[in-house]
Amino acid sequence: MQLSANLQDAFNDQINAELASAYLYLSMAAYFEDADLTGFAHWMRMQNTEETAHAMRFFDYVHDRGGRATLQAIAQPPADFRSPLDVMERTLAHEREVTALINRMYQLAMEESDYAAQVMLHELINEQVEEEKTAEEIVEHLRIIEGDGAGLLQMDARLGARTAAE
């Protein structure tokens, strides 16, 4: 069954949203590189890779369903951040926005009785739970260690050990 025009538009918007996420995280990686927090920078590079992979999943899915992926302009991401906590709070807020977008797509797939699209979105919905959980945890830990340089470096080492863009 071919994707409806409405769903194709929504999936194309999501390709853009995922690429915008990738671009945002790359900008955050640059902030951390500049601050010599290489573990945080590594974590953000992995986020960048992961978001690009998400975009490609939607890209491939549109074509699997007989549609056509069309690419839109990606807005310039913010470059200035106040602190690691500021970056991670923005990351969490951003992931919550992405969750809302995916939920809206799921709503549309339900309204159109597109069961295949619903199943495809299940995995992404589950991943958003993980994304938000991970970002929330980092925000909470940064709040706990606020002003503690040794704690920040310990976190940097931990985030630097992330092995997969999961």
Ligand code: MG
């Ligand atoms: Mg994503």
